[in-house]
Amino acid sequence: MKSYRKELWFNVPTRRALVNITPQVEEALAESGVREGLALVNAMHITASVFINDDESGLHQDFETFLERLAPHEPVEQYRHNDTGEDNADAHIKRQIMGREVVVAITDGALDFGPWEQIFYGEFDGRRKKRVLVKIIGE
Amino acid sequence: MKSYRKELWFNVPTRRALVNITPQVEEALAESGVREGLALVNAMHITASVFINDDESGLHQDFETFLERLAPHEPVEQYRHNDTGEDNADAHIKRQIMGREVVVAITDGALDFGPWEQIFYGEFDGRRKKRVLVKIIGE
Amino acid sequence: MKSYRKELWFNVPTRRALVNITPQVEEALAESGVREGLALVNAMHITASVFINDDESGLHQDFETFLERLAPHEPVEQYRHNDTGEDNADAHIKRQIMGREVVVAITDGALDFGPWEQIFYGEFDGRRKKRVLVKIIGE
Numbered sequence: 537m538k539s540y541r542k543e544l545w546f547n548v549p550t551r552r553a554l555v556n557i558t559p560q561v562e563e564a565l566a567e568s569g570v571r572e573g574l575a576l577v578n579a580m581h582i583t584a585s586v587f588i589n590d591d592e593s594g595l596h597q598d599f600e601t602f603l604e605r606l607a608p609h610e611p612v613e614q615y616r617h618n619d620t621g622e623d624n625a626d627a628h629i630k631r632q633i634m635g636r637e638v639v640v641a642i643t644d645g646a647l648d649f650g651p652w653e654q655i656f657y658g659e660f661d662g663r664r665k666k667r668v669l670v671k672i673i674g675e
Numbered sequence: 676m677k678s679y680r681k682e683l684w685f686n687v688p689t690r691r692a693l694v695n696i697t698p699q700v701e702e703a704l705a706e707s708g709v710r711e712g713l714a715l716v717n718a719m720h721i722t723a724s725v726f727i728n729d730d731e732s733g734l735h736q737d738f739e740t741f742l743e744r745l746a747p748h749e750p751v752e753q754y755r756h757n758d759t760g761e762d763n764a765d766a767h768i769k770r771q772i773m774g775r776e777v778v779v780a781i782t783d784g785a786l787d788f789g790p791w792e793q794i795f796y797g798e799f800d801g802r803r804k805k806r807v808l809v810k811i812i813g814e
Numbered sequence: 815m816k817s818y819r820k821e822l823w824f825n826v827p828t829r830r831a832l833v834n835i836t837p838q839v840e841e842a843l844a845e846s847g848v849r850e851g852l853a854l855v856n857a858m859h860i861t862a863s864v865f866i867n868d869d870e871s872g873l874h875q876d877f878e879t880f881l882e883r884l885a886p887h888e889p890v891e892q893y894r895h896n897d898t899g900e901d902n903a904d905a906h907i908k909r910q911i912m913g914r915e916v917v918v919a920i921t922d923g924a925l926d927f928g929p930w931e932q933i934f935y936g937e938f939d940g941r942r943k944k945r946v947l948v949k950i951i952g953e
Contacts, residue, residue, distance in 0.1 A: 537676050541921055573678065582867045589767055589770075594754070594756040594758050595754075597756075599768070616872035616873070617868075620872055629880055633772065634771060638775065639917050640717075643810070648680070650719030650721070652721050673851060713854060727860065728910065733893070733896070733903075736895075737895050741884075772911065773910060774913065778854050778915060780947055787819070788858070790858075791859070
């Protein structure tokens with residue numbers, strides 16, 4: 537069994553953004569040499585998400601509107617987590633809705649995807665350096 | 676390490692439905708010959724979900740009511756994704772809430788499940804052919 | 815390829831609670847002897863969750879408030895699942911929001927975590943014995 541590990545670094549200039557990281561995951565897969573196996577891709581921070589959906593800007597606006605309706609950033613005083621001096625309780629909740637990780641099948645050395653699947657880094661508390669972990673196992 | 680791949684096809688006649696796919700996943704597992712390992716089961720489309728919960732029709736109505744309250748299909752004009760000519764923005768959001776995939780332990784050649792766990796395909800934009808991927812790795 | 819399986823048992827005295835299970839998962843990893851691989855940690859019950867977030871009590875209150883707003887326990891009559899005599903439809907929905915499982919990378923014999931990642935058992939229908947499955951594969 538082979539295993540391969542790579543960290544992807546991000547410094548999103550806004551509080552919230554969705555970044556298509558499919559090319560970076562494909563690059564890690566090529567580096568791994570794995571032909572059959574599984575790739576785990578997860579946010580290493582608990583105010584960010586990794587998920588799979590469509591790379592369409594209108595949909596990304598819809599996700600933003602949806603998440604802000606469910607767990608609005610302001611007023612920050614509505615969250616007990618923010619009593620600690622933080623202002624990112626909403627980001628912890630948004631990440632929970634969108635998910636921490638994806639597991640992707642690797643077949644014939646490629647990400648085994650349907651026609652529209654793309655991997656996104658969902659940043660909900662940006663403006664600082666944060667990481668995504670890619671861990672690949674297989675043969 | 677063994678690996679096995681199978682696509683399951685669905686053509687749900689309604690826009691939304693929940694389909695118990697546990698027997699098909701068990702069949703794929705038997706075909707794989709894997710006794711110890713992991714099974715990844717994921718929707719290959721981004722308007723559908725694979726998740727684990729109870730096979731009880733009342734609960735399935737509750738999921739439908741819950742998802743329609745959070746991300747209603749109509750009016751379709753409320754979503755910017757639908758400005759592209761699509762009418763399925765709500766399906767992309769519903770799938771995000773319910774999740775893309777499950778990873779299931781394989782022990783002694785069987786899905787290692789608690790007493791009520793069943794795997795469902797959650798269709799949120801049906802009336803066409805769509806796929807689920809089963810990828811099994813192990814020994 | 816090595817594989818290792820362990821059940822963790824819980825009997826939460828309240829209906830809902832979040833329990834940090836990171837030490838138990840680390841113990842299972844040490845027992846497995848796996849140095850490189852993947853750990854699957856999942857609730858074996860469909861009214862409970864396993865997820866990764868922050869061990870901060872204010873945030874846990876925020877999760878409770880958020881989940882009760884989205885899928886309140888009462889009135890129990892609002893859910894069709896509860897027509898069966900159950901009163902836990904809300905717990906099935908809450909678990910769906912928070913997720914069934916996490917998959918964690920194992921690197922150099924340790925859980926490969928970012929600085930604040932902790933694994934939680936999310937109980938939404940407690941006051942009875944319930945299980946979490948840890949399945950580890952790798953080398």
